[in-house]
Amino acid sequence: MIHxxxxxPSSDPPAPSPSRRPAVKKLLVANRGGIARRIFRTxxxxxxxxxxxxxxxxxxxxxxxxADEALALDRLSDRGPGAYLDAPALVAAARRAGADAxxxxxxxxAEDAGFAWRxxxxxxxxxxxxxxxxxxxxSKLEAKTVAAGAGVPVLSAEEVDGYPPGKLExxxxxxxxxxxxxxxxxxxxRGMRVVREGDDLVAAVDSARREAVSAFxxxxxxxxxxxxxxxxxxxxxxGDATGRVVHLFDRDCSLQRHHRTVVGEAxxxxxxxxxxxxLHTAAVAVGEAVGYVGAGTVEFLVSGDQFxxxxxxxRLQVEHPVTEAVLGLDLVRMQLAAAEGRPLPVEARHxxxxxxxxxxxxxxxxPAGGPRPEGGRLRRFEIPGGPGLRVETGVASGSxxxxxxEPLLAKVVAxxxxxxxxxxxxxxxxxxxxxxxxxxNRDALVAALRHPDVVAGEVDTGFFDRHHDGLCAPRGGAAxxxxxxxxxxxxxxxxxxxxxxxxAGERVEVICTAGPAGGFAGVEVDGVPLPGLRxxxxxxxxxxxxxxxxxxxxxxxxxxxxVDVDSVLGHTEFVVLDP
Numbered sequence: 001m002i003h004x005x006x007x008x009p010s011s012d013p014p015a016p017s018p019s020r021r022p023a024v025k026k027l028l029v030a031n032r033g034g035i036a037r038r039i040f041r042t043x044x045x046x047x048x049x050x051x052x053x054x055x056x057x058x059x060x061x062x063x064x065x066x067a068d069e070a071l072a073l074d075r076l077s078d079r080g081p082g083a084y085l086d087a088p089a090l091v092a093a094a095r096r097a098g099a100d101a102x103x104x105x106x107x108x109x110a111e112d113a114g115f116a117w118r119x120x121x122x123x124x125x126x127x128x129x130x131x132x133x134x135x136x137x138x139s140k141l142e143a144k145t146v147a148a149g150a151g152v153p154v155l156s157a158e159e160v161d162g163y164p165p166g167k168l169e170x171x172x173x174x175x176x177x178x179x180x181x182x183x184x185x186x187x188x189x190r191g192m193r194v195v196r197e198g199d200d201l202v203a204a205v206d207s208a209r210r211e212a213v214s215a216f217x218x219x220x221x222x223x224x225x226x227x228x229x230x231x232x233x234x235x236x237x238x239g240d241a242t243g244r245v246v247h248l249f250d251r252d253c254s255l256q257r258h259h260r261t262v263v264g265e266a267x268x269x270x271x272x273x274x275x276x277x278x279l280h281t282a283a284v285a286v287g288e289a290v291g292y293v294g295a296g297t298v299e300f301l302v303s304g305d306q307f308x309x310x311x312x313x314x315r316l317q318v319e320h321p322v323t324e325a326v327l328g329l330d331l332v333r334m335q336l337a338a339a340e341g342r343p344l345p346v347e348a349r350h351x352x353x354x355x356x357x358x359x360x361x362x363x364x365x366x367p368a369g370g371p372r373p374e375g376g377r378l379r380r381f382e383i384p385g386g387p388g389l390r391v392e393t394g395v396a397s398g399s400x401x402x403x404x405x406e407p408l409l410a411k412v413v414a415x416x417x418x419x420x421x422x423x424x425x426x427x428x429x430x431x432x433x434x435x436x437x438x439x440x441n442r443d444a445l446v447a448a449l450r451h452p453d454v455v456a457g458e459v460d461t462g463f464f465d466r467h468h469d470g471l472c473a474p475r476g477g478a479a480x481x482x483x484x485x486x487x488x489x490x491x492x493x494x495x496x497x498x499x500x501x502x503x504a505g506e507r508v509e510v511i512c513t514a515g516p517a518g519g520f521a522g523v524e525v526d527g528v529p530l531p532g533l534r535x536x537x538x539x540x541x542x543x544x545x546x547x548x549x550x551x552x553x554x555x556x557x558x559x560x561x562x563v564d565v566d567s568v569l570g571h572t573e574f575v576v577l578d579p
Contacts, residue, residue: 021341024048024101024125028094029067030115031105032084033394034411035316036063039103042332051097053090055083057402063394069097081404087115091122101125101339103332108216110315111138111187127339129239129314133290137312141184141222147309150285155301155308159184159222165202168223172201175225181205183212184220187313189259191215194226229460231302232256232310233268235283236323238334239292240344247280248327249353251319253299255448257464262441263448264319265358266326269419269457275305286312294338295320295331318361318411321390325357325415356419358426360445362435364407367444367472375403379437379559388415388422389429401438409440419457423449436557436564436573443475443570474503476569482525484565484572485510487543487554490520490535492563492576500563500574507577 027043028051029036040050040063052067056074064070074080076096077089084090085108094102102119104110110128113135119126128134137143144154158171160181172179172195181204183191191212193204205221213219236248252268253261271279283298286309297317299310320331329348337345364374380397393410395401401409414426427449430442448471453459464471474480481502489498489510498510508526515521523530534551536544542555554567563574 021125021339022100023340024127024336026051026097026099027101027103027127027336028053028090028097028099029103029105030084030090030094030109031103031107032058032061032405033063034392034408035105035107035318035394037066037394038392039105039332040066042330042336046333046336048336051094051099053084053093055081057081057400057404060400061394062396062399071097081402085109087112087118090115091118091124094119094124095122099124101127101336103127103335104315106316106318106320108187111313113138125339127294127335129290129292129294129296133292134314136290137296137314139184139220140182140186140311141220143312144309146289147282147286147312150282150289152282152285152309153307155224155310157222157224159220160205161220168201168205171223172197175223178226178228179223180226181208181221182224183208183216183218184222185216185218186212187216189256191221192259227301227303228462229303231268231460232261232299233271233279233302233307234297234299234317234319235279236317236320236331237283237287237292237296237298238331238338238344238348239287239294239296240338241293241341242343243291244344244349245284245287245292246344246349247284248323248329248331248348248351250276250279251317251322253319254459254461255454255463256461257441259461261319262361262363262445262464263358263454264322265356265419265422266319266322267353267356271302272305275302275307279307282307282309295335319359321392321411321413322357322359322415325390325413326353326355327351328354355415355417356422357413357415358419358422358449359411359413360426360430360449361408362410362412362430362433362445363441364401364409364438365441366439367441373401373403373405373407374438375401376438377401378409378435379562379564380434380557381409382435383410383412383433384429386425386429388425389413390415409435409438420455423455431568434555434557434564434566435571436559444471446475447471447473474570476567476572480567480569481508481572482528482530483545483547483552483567483569484554485525485574486512486523486530486533486547487545487567488556488563488565488574490523490545491538491540491543491556495520499577501577502574503572508574 026049043050050067052070054064071093073083077083077086109115113131116126116131148154177197181193193208195204209219231254239245250268251266253264255263297313300307378399390413414422416422485508495514500508502508511524513521531548534546561576565572
């Protein structure tokens with residue numbers, strides 16, 4: 001078992017000669033959006049030709065135009081938007097394009113053993129672990145057995161298929177309330193229901209089963225104890241064809257909403273050196289137990305100085321950029337090298353974290369509601385760059401965002417010398433973003449990144465549930481709407497009455513009174529004057545406003561009757577009405 005450290009390469013035990021395979025010449029990426037663009041980027045750097053696949057809904061998407069070639073899946077599949085999960089169609093697309101390798105990205109196909117087998121049978125190199133490893137670790141119950149056999153602590157579990165209601169309750173009593181009903185094949189937070197004593201356990205199990213059958217084709221459900229204050233800590237591992245498995249340190253993904261990570265960071269904060277070492281050792285032991293090759297993530301539940309194995313993701317994780325940032329590695333390059341049978345590079349065997357990195361997932365969704373995707377056109381999508389910032393996205397200004405797919409707009413990553421600076425840098429970048437046309441969780445992310453508990457590193461998987469109302473409240477509230485309405489009127493018609501429909505559908509009336517020398521004597525919003533108003537330089541796109549001694553730059557953009565207004569108080573969308 002190898003642990004990355006500052007040791008010299010000569011300290012490694014000799015490894016057997018790897019089984020070299022032909023170099024990848026042409027790579028088809030069986031995925032879409034930002035992850036497809038990210039894989040294309042590394043492939044181009046390696047001199048590998050790239051092939052994209054797209055559905056009709058994605059014909060004009062950025063990723064479809066960035067590969068050397070792009071194939072229309074609608075010609076090969078009758079599943080419409082679901083064609084990205086049509087394994088036979090994807091294999092046919094790869095063969096038609098003359099690709100010799102397939103990268104599944106970070107989605108469900110990356111953990112589909114059947115897809116990996118189909119690729120192998122078609123003579124295509126699958127960039128990922130073996131189908132056997134995927135199948136074994138794809139079942140949470142089988143994965144627990146593997147982990148326990150490797151000496152890794154696991155939580156007790158009770159498979160409940162066919163249990164009558166009375167026996168279900170008895171099983172929960174033995175495990176201890178609360179419990180969580182989990183789909184054995186579940187991924188991405190799907191097929192999970194937390195059940196507390198007195199809740200309808202039968203209904204929760206049935207609901208988890210139905211979702212699992214719909215999403216994964218496997219309705220196996222089990223019960224497991226639910227730890228209210230547990231942390232979700234994961235360890236990145238990597239294996240090569242020589243049999244060597246190493247860890248690439250850890251990440252904390254405790255900031256979750258609806259069992260889906262929204263903020264991940266590396267390294268995980270507030271772990272003792274001894275606990276961190278035990279986690280790393282356990283993760284490598286799990287990888288070695290299944291002869292793992294490629295990038296994988298071993299996930300743990302941590303409470304105090306104890307931990308338990310949860311599951312293993314046999315794919316490139318959505319949070320992989322934070323690991324890359326602190327280690328200076330390219331995990332996609334390493335995946336492609338491992339698929340070609342090459343051994344782990346020296347820099348991966350002997351590395352240590354530098355600084356701290358935090359990633360936020362920006363979703364097109366109503367932050368106050370459930371995780372339902374919001375579709376529509378992004379009138380503007382701009383996230384400021386700068387030192388230590390990385391944005392991975394599949395959209396741009398003018399992009400159509402469909403509601404048929406996961407609503408992830410971008411992963412925004414900040415890397416800095418310290419954790420505090422990384423959190424501040426990421427919050428500032430999100431706050432300064434201009435995102436018009438769709439609701440997003442941007443303000444909730446900013447509020448979370450600045451929350452005292454997050455800054456202190458004292459969070460667990462229940463953080464968002466406990467602080468939901470505060471995190472999802474509009475950033476500037478009524479004060480922002482008033483200021484932004486004034487700016488929209490001043491930059492538009494100017495003197496006189498302006499009427500808008502506000503963000504909650506309410507009518508907002510603004511009266512601007514002309515002053516001497518072309519200035520303004522005052523502005524009233526819904527009959528209430530803005531105190532101490534001073535209007536500085538500006539134009540149609542920006543207004544410099546001072547209200548009650550506080551000066552702010554307010555930026556505006558127009559698309560027909562819609563006016564989007566941004567400031568440090570947040571974003572407000574207005575629709576111009578006939579006064």
